[in-house]
Amino acid sequence: MSHSITVAELLSKIDAGERFLLLDVRNDEEYARWKVEGRHPVDTVHRPYFDFIEEESLLDAVPRDRGPVYAICAKGDSSDLIAEMLRERGADASNVEGGMVAYGEYLQPVRVPLDTDEAGRFEIWQMNRRGKGCLSYVIRSGAEAIVVDPSRNIGEYERFVAGLGAEIVDVFDTHVHADHISGGPSLAPRHHARYFVAGRTGMEATHDDEQIQLGGPDGVTVTVKLLATPGHTPGSTSFLVGRNHLLSGDTLFVASVGRPDLGGHVVEWGRMLFHTLTERFAALPDDLVVLPAHYAATSEIDANGVVCGRMGVLRATVPELQIHSEAEFVEAMKNAVTTPPAIYEQIIRVNLGERTVEDSEASEWELGKNQCAASMRRAMEAAS
Amino acid sequence: MKQLDVRGAKCPLPIIKAKKEIDTLGVGEMLEILATDPGSVADFKGWAKTSKHAELREQRTETDDTGRTIYVHVLEKTA
Numbered sequence: 076m077s078h079s080i081t082v083a084e085l086l087s088k089i090d091a092g093e094r095f096l097l098l099d100v101r102n103d104e105e106y107a108r109w110k111v112e113g114r115h116p117v118d119t120v121h122r123p124y125f126d127f128i129e130e131e132s133l134l135d136a137v138p139r140d141r142g143p144v145y146a147i148c149a150k151g152d153s154s155d156l157i158a159e160m161l162r163e164r165g166a167d168a169s170n171v172e173g174g175m176v177a178y179g180e181y182l183q184p185v186r187v188p189l190d191t192d193e194a195g196r197f198e199i200w201q202m203n204r205r206g207k208g209c210l211s212y213v214i215r216s217g218a219e220a221i222v223v224d225p226s227r228n229i230g231e232y233e234r235f236v237a238g239l240g241a242e243i244v245d246v247f248d249t250h251v252h253a254d255h256i257s258g259g260p261s262l263a264p265r266h267h268a269r270y271f272v273a274g275r276t277g278m279e280a281t282h283d284d285e286q287i288q289l290g291g292p293d294g295v296t297v298t299v300k301l302l303a304t305p306g307h308t309p310g311s312t313s314f315l316v317g318r319n320h321l322l323s324g325d326t327l328f329v330a331s332v333g334r335p336d337l338g339g340h341v342v343e344w345g346r347m348l349f350h351t352l353t354e355r356f357a358a359l360p361d362d363l364v365v366l367p368a369h370y371a372a373t374s375e376i377d378a379n380g381v382v383c384g385r386m387g388v389l390r391a392t393v394p395e396l397q398i399h400s401e402a403e404f405v406e407a408m409k410n411a412v413t414t415p416p417a418i419y420e421q422i423i424r425v426n427l428g429e430r431t432v433e434d435s436e437a438s439e440w441e442l443g444k445n446q447c448a449a450s451m452r453r454a455m456e457a458a459s
Numbered sequence: 460m461k462q463l464d465v466r467g468a469k470c471p472l473p474i475i476k477a478k479k480e481i482d483t484l485g486v487g488e489m490l491e492i493l494a495t496d497p498g499s500v501a502d503f504k505g506w507a508k509t510s511k512h513a514e515l516r517e518q519r520t521e522t523d524d525t526g527r528t529i530y531v532h533v534l535e536k537t538a
Contacts, residue, residue, distance in 0.1 A: 102501040125474045125506035149498055153471040439497065 078158060079170040080145060082181040086205055089113025094142040098168075100124035100157050101148050101175070109442060111147065111178060113205075114373050118142075124153040127160065134164050147171040147178075176438055179206040182231045184213070185380040187366065193317050197289070197297035198239070201366060201381055202232070207441065208370050209255060210382055213239075214316055216297045217290040221245045223314060223322055224368050225258035227437055232262060245287065248272035249324025249368055250311040251426045253337045253419040256437045260428065273310025275428050304355055306348025307333030320364045321386070326351060328367045329375045329384040331448035332395040336412045337419060345408040349401045361387025371448055460489045465499075466529065473499050474506050477534065481513045484536040489516065492532040503532040512538050 080088075088095060090113050097119045099106055106121050118141055127133050134157075137144060144166055146154035151174035161168035171177075187199040197216035204211070204226055211224040213236060220241040225232050236243055246263040251274050263270030283303040290296035300315040307325040311333070314322040325333035332352065335344035363386040370382045377383065390396055398404045418440045424430045425437075432440070463480050465473040473494050480490055490513075492503070500518060507515035517533040 102498070102505045104501040105498070123502070123505050123509075124471055125502060126509050128471065128474055128478060129506065129509050148470070150469065152469055156471050 078162065078168075079155070079172045081172050082177045082206075083183070085111070085145060085147075085171055085178075086113055086181070086183065089115055089117055094118075096120060096138060096141040096144045098122070098137060098144050098146045098154075098157070098161075099148075100127070100146055100154050105149060105175070109175065111175075111206075112373055114376060124148060124157050127157055131160065134160055134166075137161060137166065139166055144168040145171050148174045150174045150176050175206070175442070179204075179438075179441060180226070180228045181205060182211070182226070182228065182235075183380075184235055187320065187364070187381050187383065188379055189317075190319060193297075193319065197317060199316060199320055199366070200235070201383075202235070203376075203380075203382070207255065210366070210368050210370065212322055212366065214289060214297070214299065215239050215241045218242060219244045219289050221247065221287070221289055221299060222259075222262065223247045224249055224252070224324070225262050227256045227258050227434070227441075229258040229262040229265075232258070233265070242266060243268045244289070246270045247312070247314065248426075249313065249322065249326075250308040251275065251423055252325075253415070253423050253426075255441050256422060256432065257426045272426070273312055274308065275426070302355065304351045306335050306344055306351045308338065309344065309347065311351075319360075319362065320366060321359065322368075323365050324368045327356065327365055327389065327393070328369060328371070328448050329365070329382060329389065329393075330371065331393060334411065334413075334448060335408055337415060337423075341409055341412065342405055345405040346401060348408070349404040352396060353399070356386070359386050361385065361390070365389055369448065460491050460533075463490060463492045466493055466495045466523075466527075468494070469496055470498055470502060474502055477503070477506075477532075478510075481510075481534060481536055486536055486538060488536050490534045490536070492534065494530045494532065495527060497528075497530065499530050499532065503534075507534065512536060 092115045097117050099119055099121045102123050111117055146158040148154035151172055155170040158168040158170040183203040183205055185201045185203055187201055200213040202211040214221045218241050220236045220243050222232050222243055243266040246259045246268050248257050248259050259270045285301045287299045288296050297317050302313045304311050304313040304326045311324055311326050313324055335341055335348045364383050365386055366383050375382050398407055425432050465476055477492055507513055513534045514537045516535050519531050521529045523529050
């Protein structure tokens with residue numbers, strides 16, 4: 076019998092509502108900062124591993140009547156020890172391989188449903204980085220694929236695209252990310268692919284409305300159109316894929332908009348965001364499917380497992396889109412300023428190509444969930 | 460003061476080794492631990508709270524010759 080499970084297995088158990096106990100053995104600080112989440116509540120007991128090392132009899136207090144025990148820690152070694160100690164005492168206990176680091180890096184590929192006229196011509200895969208709430212995309216037509224907003228663990232994309240029988244031809248970032256290190260600069264050259272993000276040093280410019288034909292020798296094609304959508308950052312770009320899907324980056328989310336304050340110019344960037352949302356996006360049809368680069372809560376994942384929303388629905392429901400004056404919008408954005416992502420200034424410098432970072436350090440930087448959405452609710456809670 | 464070098468070791472080893480070392484000390488003796496895992500800071504804080512035999516007297520960071528950050532934890536055997 077195997078004494079460990081992968082993060083993918085753990086998440087599929089949570090999403091399926093399986094009965095088990097998650098024993099989180101990290102210290103109090105790390106536990107308070109960040110926890111495993113899924114589409115159902117996770118039955119969790121928290122007790123740091125060093126408590127069990129200090130007092131082994133505490134192992135007998137771990138409940139055995141709530142299903143099998145899966146132990147998790149930061150990197151997977153301490154929880155492996157605790158799971159083994161539990162088994163020695165007769166419990167059904169396994170370790171979650173790689174711990175929270177693996178949880179933070181795991182990508183779940185989910186296929187985005189297409190309308191009948193487009194299905195069969197191309198595919199859009201939403202790569203859900205569940206631990207971070209980061210979404211990246213693989214668009215495949217024929218033997219060619221585009222990767223948008225890849226995270227650092229580029230091997231996952233390479234294996235996935237190879238599995239589709241395609242080759243990566245273009246790599247894009249919708250903007251210079253502030254919450255995670257982009258995999259784009261390392262992924263693109265390995266495939267002689269073009270890499271583009273607005274603002275990075277030495278980057279060849281694309282232009283608004285540029286169109287890319289994606290497809291293979293069999294003639295299957297899809298048009299990907301670049302739209303300049305400044306606001307979250309001045310260079311933010313959205314991608315219209317085929318007729319009906321928009322990769323909106325951090326410009327528009329399913330339940331919010333991208334915060335325009337991370338560059339320290341909340342008024343100027345807030346105005347740009349207002350004009351993007353009210354002018355550029357106003358011209359897009361109601362049934363357009365918006366596919367963002369982040370989500371804040373697992374409730375945003377729909378029945379197909381996809382994080383998305385129709386433009387018409389978002390227009391009617393996203394609180395920031397109910398504001399129709401520029402001055403009021405900018406004021407709301409100023410008030411919505413919350414804690415910036417950890418070490419975001421360093422992450423931005425890496426993504427701009429101004430400095431490099433070791434993989435182990437990048438992993439520490441990226442711990443925790445993204446905080447890229449403007450949150451009026453969080454701001455109100457903080458003020459009250 | 461006794462010194463325990465766990466540089467390069469990942470959790471749970473620093474705590475396991477420190478506990479073994481503390482068990483050999485007499486009450487009032489001090490143990491200085493050198494670690495490189497940033498997670499050791501909160502771990503030693505938490506463990507010292509749980510332990511009935513040791514208290515945390517000091518935590519500081521130093522830089523070694525190679526520019527590596529060293530997390531220094533000083534424990535006292537109290538019971």
